[in-house]
């Protein structure tokens with residue numbers, strides 16, 4: 001690794017010289033007195049990740065991978081460049097460090113102005129750079145810090161000075177929300193222990209956890225001879241094994257950078273750590289899958305396509321509206337037979353349910369022709385959009401895509417949540433009907449957002465639907481890593497008893513006939529809403 005020469009760039013940038021560092025650039029004006037902020041009628045926060053990492057000339061890893069991953073997942077990505085590397089698909093040919101004072105300046109420029117949510121680190125090649133980063137983070141705290149302790153490239157070239165080990169371990173890890181070493185990096189951090197099995201990865205995660213981060217993710221991308229790519233997440237109490245298919249491809253350059261940036265993007269959007277890691281892992285797996293046969297370069301390790309989703313519909317992948325689990329509180333599911341019986345159109349029924357206080361709506365239309373269904377779905381989308389309520393479509397991914405619905409709900413015999421996610425992209429809501437803890441686990445692995453669990457009580461809406469009772473509901477809620485909505489035979493007389501169970505993850509009740517097999521849908525919804533609210537108030 002070459003060392004940094006004196007900074008010649010000062011002459012190239014007379015207006016941004018390091019000597020001006022101590023004087024603030026922005027005049028200290030309150031938002032009210034900043035004229036450029038008054039122009040916007042409604043300010044929309046944009047999830048923001050700052051990556052502090054090295055440039056990769058081949059653009060498969062480093063800063064370039066980080067920017068692409070964040071863009072693909074709907075987050076803004078600013079970048080502080082720590083080093084410029086010469087790399088291609090054969091390996092690393094050169095490394096040049098950016099002068100430390102310019103790194104400090106870049107950090108201040110971004111952190112002092114741009115409302116960064118999450119900082120993600122990649123290549124931090126010297127001890128001094130880590131110290132500067134820690135100082136900057138103490139001065140400008142952010143919501144979360146994701147540390148990818150990049151030490152060696154997959155080609156085996158060194159990307160950091162051995163002296164950084166001490167600063168990682170003693171200073172940066174204690175500030176980190178998550179640290180994401182691969183097996184080689186975990187071994188280096190722990191003085192050279194060898195990692196061959198999942199059990200070794202767990203032990204390593206436990207040892208690295210003791211250095212101070214809130215979570216440790218030991219990545220198994222480089223574990224040999226496995227049909228699965230398994231990562232181990234540890235939070236100081238529990239281990240979670242994240243298992244994905246191992247994609248057979250040469251295009252794995254930058255998987256680590258992409259995973260860490262994707263975690264950062266999801267955290268910036270408001271996800272929990274476990275969900276962020278799961279979404280990130282699914283994203284890497286999908287990107288590798290879609291890029292497995294692409295050819296760029298002559299070396300053994302090619303880049304992959306972070307923006308693979310742009311090649312296929314839907315294009316609105318960067319939805320910034322995160323799914324809010326609290327929206328499951330009063331979940332209205334339509335039924336065309338009931339609407340027909342009472343002379344309600346689907347649109348009128350949906351409008352009435354929302355008027356009465358439904359917090360999310362699903363169109364479950366089993367006996368209606370596709371064209372009529374799509375027209376009704378489009379009209380319902382307009383109604384839901386104007387009242388800020390999400391609209392999901394039962395089973396029909398095609399209808400959901402065509403009307404740009406907020407998501408899809410699938411059952412155990414419909415296409416899997418993983419495939420629905422592939423089709424809908426990361427910004428849409430996916431729910432799965434589950435009756436057992438095993439199904440709940442699978443739905444989470446497949447990238448679902450919530451579970452529908454039931455039938456809690458006997459129901460006539462769905463034929464041949466076994467009743468789970470409170471015990472079955474409890475088993476699923478306790479095992480689930482996702483929020484749950486209870487369904488099946490729920491009405492104004494028993495909804496209170498369901499919510500009074502106060503089960504973990506149980507966010508609300510889903511109802512069909514209690515709302516729609518009635519003359520006045522809005523009155524029924526209002527009654528149910530007030531029952532649910534009073535139970536919540538007593539909590």
Ligand SMILES: Nc1ncnc2c1ncn2[C@@H]1O[C@H](COP(=O)(O)OP(=O)(O)OP(=O)(O)O)[C@@H](O)[C@H]1O
Pocket residue numbers: 061152153154181182183219220221222229230231244245246247248249252253254255256257258259281284285288
């Ligand atoms: N061939 C593959 N198929 C599916 N997932 C993979 C594959 N290779 C790596 N992954 C996944 O990619 C993520 C990054 O893991 P990996 O161990 O490759 O990190 P890394 O070695 O730090 O990356 P890099 O190659 O960028 O240095 C992990 O979630 C891992 O499971």
Ligand SMILES: Cc1ncc(CO)c(N)n1
Pocket residue numbers: 053054055056061062063085122123150152153154159253254255256257
């Ligand atoms: C600049 C840079 N950062 C990280 C990695 C690790 O993949 C790499 N190869 N290059």
Ligand SMILES: [Mg+2]
Pocket residue numbers: 154182221222255256
């Ligand atoms: Mg790797």
